[in-house]
Amino acid sequence: MRKKIHLVVLFGGRSGEHEVSLMSARSVLAALKRERYEVIPVGIAKDGRWLASPNALEAFAAGRLEGLTPVTLLPDPSRRGLWQWEGESLKPYAPVDAVFPVLHGTFGEDGTLQGLLEMADVAYVGAGVVGSAVGMDKGIFKDVMRAHGLPLAEYVLLSRREVEADAEAAADRCEAVAPYPLFVKPANLGSSVGITKAHHRAELLAGLHLAARYDRRIVVERGLDAREIEVAVLGNAEPRASLPGEIVPGEEFYSYEAKYEDDTSQLLIPAPLSAEQTARVRDLAVAVYRAIDCAGMARVDFLLERESGVFYINEVNTLPGFTHISMYPKLWEATGLPYSDLLDELVALAQERKRERDSIRRER
Ligand SMILES: Nc1ncnc2c1ncn2[C@@H]1O[C@H](COP(=O)(O)OP(=O)(O)O)[C@@H](O)[C@H]1O
Ligand SMILES: [Mg+2]
Secondary structure, eight states, rough: OOOOOOEEEEOOSSTTHHHHHHHHHHHHHHSSSOOOOOOEEEETTTOOOOOEOOOHHHHHHTTTTTTEEEEEEEEEETTEEEHHHEEEEEEEEEEEEEEEOOOOSTTTTHHHHHHHHHHTEEEEEEEEEHHHHHHHHHHHHHHHHHHHOOOOEEEEEEEEEHHHOHHHHHHHHHTOOSSSSSEEEEEOOOOOOEEESSHHHHHHHHHHHHHHHHHHHHEEEOOOOEEEEEEEEEESSSEEEEOOOOOSSSSSSSSHHIIIIIOOOEEEOOOOOOOOHHHHHHHHHHHHHHHHHHHHEEEEEEEEEEETEEEEEEEESSOOSSSTTSSHHHHHHHHOHHHHHHHHHHHHHHHHHHHHTTTOOOOO
């Protein structure tokens, strides 16, 4: 019998997507093959504490964190595995072969956690430090896409300071990008938080002030009349793209409410596209993935402009929603890879990447 893989499943976290993460983790924990994995669930509380227990997910969902075991992972590779706090000292809690961060947004998807996992010298699912960070920052991401000649809607990047110092001048710069509607986004959030679709200057000014509350940097871009097409990408050196899917938002755009609070939005899998369009968007998805040096997985989101038929890259999510009804796993299911086999592949890719990292020479 093969030795079981000690797999830490991390969920919760300090971002606004804490609750979304719990939903994703519920599906992941339910689908992991127990004959293959020794699963170690660890929740990260909103204040950043790491708390472990075989039933940590239920405890987090119920908001009852007392009684869970405080644990930590150390950046010192001579002290491997999870450690448990006992008063002011540490003792071993569990060995760790790989970590599956089922965390969305800040401190989970943005490269910070990935940095800790690199320091700890452990295999982990998904993109590395750079891929995560570039995927998270909508401003830098666009700059990288542009450098690769990949298609983007016109945009401008502003700083919070600019908005605070002279909002009218900032609005002038935005209006020079394209006619209304304009989309205003904080560079670093997800789940549509802090995003405004501005139809005129007053909405633009309000949107700039709103976005400035959420980030130091703000992206403003041309609003497209477009269909929303998403592609799932999987792999390390040889990434492959799933069939495309389409989101039909029930509201004017795919807002936080549309994503999580009502069920007016529809997923079409596969997206009703021509064979040429399907091939084009799959190729683009892989090009985006490679451009940010992604690994493991990512969902690449496009806006297909109705009038021109042009695919514009909207954004990439390196830790996409992972519930059994989420787009990323559903796209793989439609492409012939069932949910629990997808998890196996992601863990195998994490281990492959770790072996690759171990083979890199660091001295002369
Ligand atoms: N340039 C745009 N033109 C038209 N719709 C857009 C544009 N940018 C964003 N949207 C709409 O807003 C939603 C959220 O924007 P997105 O950039 O995907 O942010 P998030 O990271 O919060 O998902 C998109 O799913 C889409 O419905
Ligand atoms: Mg999005």
